[in-house]
Amino acid sequence: MKWRRFNGEPIHLPIKEEVRRAIVRETGRGHRLKVCIGTDSQVKGLETEFATVIVFLREGHGGFMFIHNDKTRDVYSIKERMLVEVARSIEIAYELCDLFTDYDVDMEVHADINTNPQFKSNLALREAMGYILGMGFAFKAKPEAFASSSCANKIVN
Numbered sequence: 001m002k003w004r005r006f007n008g009e010p011i012h013l014p015i016k017e018e019v020r021r022a023i024v025r026e027t028g029r030g031h032r033l034k035v036c037i038g039t040d041s042q043v044k045g046l047e048t049e050f051a052t053v054i055v056f057l058r059e060g061h062g063g064f065m066f067i068h069n070d071k072t073r074d075v076y077s078i079k080e081r082m083l084v085e086v087a088r089s090i091e092i093a094y095e096l097c098d099l100f101t102d103y104d105v106d107m108e109v110h111a112d113i114n115t116n117p118q119f120k121s122n123l124a125l126r127e128a129m130g131y132i133l134g135m136g137f138a139f140k141a142k143p144e145a146f147a148s149s150s151c152a153n154k155i156v157n
Helices: 015-028 078-102 120-134 146-156
Strands: 003-005 033-044 047-058 063-072 106-114 138-142
Touching (some): 015 033, 033 146, 047 078, 047 146, 063 146, 078 120, 106 120, 106 146, 120 138
Parallel strands (some): 033 106, 106 138
Antiparallel strands (some): 003 063, 033 047, 047 063
8 A cells, every 4th residue: 555645745664664653753752642544535437536544633733644545446335435435444443553552542433424314425324333343443423533524535535
């Protein structure tokens, strides 16, 4: 997976090592960190673009994020696409979760799924919540799921 910073600078190290270095650097500066992981997607013609973000929040001092995005020609129903977003977020959260435990960093998985039943994405809410919580991760949905609904959304739009 190719990751980059928000300014477009590529990340050459494996993402786990880059995250570890970021945690060590930021906690060494006295920052209390929280990490939020989320994915969003956008259908553009025959392609679906996905963006997954790892958002680092420095308590009281802003934040930064690492970004991975790619495109596929796979065709999804709305529910399938929401669950693929969640699966992508869980995949990276699972890869990194031991770092967050080792360094005592709170982590949440954000799903770009609306809690209001009037929205189409709500069809996947129960499954997404069960999947994330079942993996042992903290779960946020819209409107609290800013990593997916704002940060990742900015990348795919």
